[in-house]
Amino acid sequence: MLPDTLPPSLAEALAARGYDTLTPVQSSVIAEEAVGRDLLVSAQTGSGKTVAFGLAMADQLLADGRLPAPGKPLALVIAPTRELALQVSRELAWLYAGARVTTCVGGMDAVRERRALHSGAHIVVGTPGRLRDHLERGALDLSALAVAVLDEADEMLDMGFREDLEQLLDATADGRRTLLFSATLPRPIVALAKAYQRDALRISTVSETRGHGDIDYQAVAVSPSDIEHAVVNLLRFHEAETAILFCATRDNVRHLHASLVERGFAAVALSGEHSQSERNHALQALRDGRARVCVATDVAARGIDLPGLSLVVHVELPRDAETLQHRSGRTGRAGRKGTAVLVVPYPRRRRVESMLRMARIAVEWRPVPSAEEIRTADRERLLARINEPVELDEDDRALGARLLETKEPAEIAALLVRAMRAGMPAPEELSEAEPARREPVRRDGFDDVVWFRLDIGRRQNADPRWLLPLICRRGHVTRDEIGAIRIGPAETFVQIPRAVAGKFASAVQRTAAAENDESGVTITPSNGPPAQDAGRGAPRRAHGGGGGGGRPSGRPNAPRASYSARPTKPRRPS
CATH class of the missing domain: 3.40.50.300 (P-loop containing nucleotide triphosphate hydrolases)
Structure with missing residues (x-):
């Protein structure tokens, strides 16, 4: 049940939205020890903190249980992004039915926002930069502010809004409450709280296991x-x-x-x-x-x-x-x-x-x-969807009867399934699972081989899945004519059967010069990998190319944070 201490108007609004109980953070901010005090709240995203600070500011907004006439704003909520500010505005608008909530965010009509501020507001919600702009132009008057809320304060500091926040808070009345909500409490947040809060009550509803239980x-x-x-x-x-x-x-x-x-x-x-x-x-x-x-x-x-x-x-x-x-x-x-x-x-x-x-x-x-696995799940979803109870009108039944005149029931059912599947994107076939160490696979024709060296290795994110097509293109050979690929820290060695090694050597010379190859990879004959590398692990091979597939020795350097995972030098061949 909702607590009896809630103002009747807020209790009605919560009940109308389907609330029958409050979340831990919502209960904490209206507890007896929190009433009227500055709050430093550590709560996870999705814990209901917008409603929480909406409830916490009730004493400052409702005089005798009612909202006063709109004028200078009584409450200011600062959020890091436009989307969050707009979301907060929507939440507070239903919680405080009849309140004038003005939103000030970048990308919206600033002239319209200034008109709304001049006509009076109970609550102002906005992003730091736009609020500061209105403050400097004289459109935002914070002299009567009773409560200031910093939502996701850690993110605002990470985004470089500290100066904007300080200017906004410095422009508020001395007796205001400051409610600071943050998913985490790093040192900059604690320092900001000390500078702008008085005897703040610290509330934490963050689980020790981190993250959401749901x-x-x-x-x-x-x-x-x-x-x-x-x-x-x-x-x-x-x-x-x-x-x-x-x-x-x-x-x-x-x-x-x-x-x-x-x-x-x-x-x-x-x-x-x-x-x-x-x-x-x-x-x-x-x-x-x-x-x-x-x-x-x-x-x-x-x-x-x-x-x-x-x-x-x-x-x-x-x-x-x-x-x-x-x-x-x-x-x-x-x-x-x-x-x-x-x-x-x-x-x-x-x-x-x-x-x-x-x-x-x-x-x-x-x-x-x-x-x-996806196709199996699709079959179950299709069966469940078709078996859902539905109400059919006369047109549906009439069309169904016409279909039965021309096609068998089994054929109609199959066509229905096909029509439903048509809107589903096809699943993808992935490469084999994470490479594991295994013994090299011995293949016919590779008892007598010549080694060639590529001037690229793990430090440049060399990967056999794109090296193999490059070797085939440069050397005018097929996948089946390429043996083991051993990738070292800064160089890669590849086996070519002696029977085609001469043709391969001539081709890599011609393609490097004639095609102005963009890969930047140089391929030259070699005596083979260094002795200390020759016995390490299994040779690496791309999927589908035959031969063994194992992980290189040592720990490879991590690629940069791009999901395309292109090599840093040289570029991955197109």
């Missing part, structure tokens, strides 16, 4: 060249009502979004290159079901609240555990279950395991769903 953390290890295929299969396997995919850069958002749309996914993109209007349209498409997949950067997705979001995929790995939590926190909200999947390139698995271990986040390592 989020199932999973990880899949893949070849860097298979990351995009893994994303496709994860989307198809889970078939989430709404999913969000995180990339590190605008370019990668653009590329992955285009690739998914081409495959038939209903996807939208969010990044810094999109205008506010484009972002609003994308979010609305996700909310009304016209789109089911959102490809986004970290900052663009900050503060997004999509009720049906049940799957988060970290296409590119987060920079740290805090970013992982913030990303994953888009799902598993308000008691609903969610899944967060990390797509981990093989060379970075150890680093990811270490980060998860230090962050005390329990994760289950799984293989990427195979095409057959």
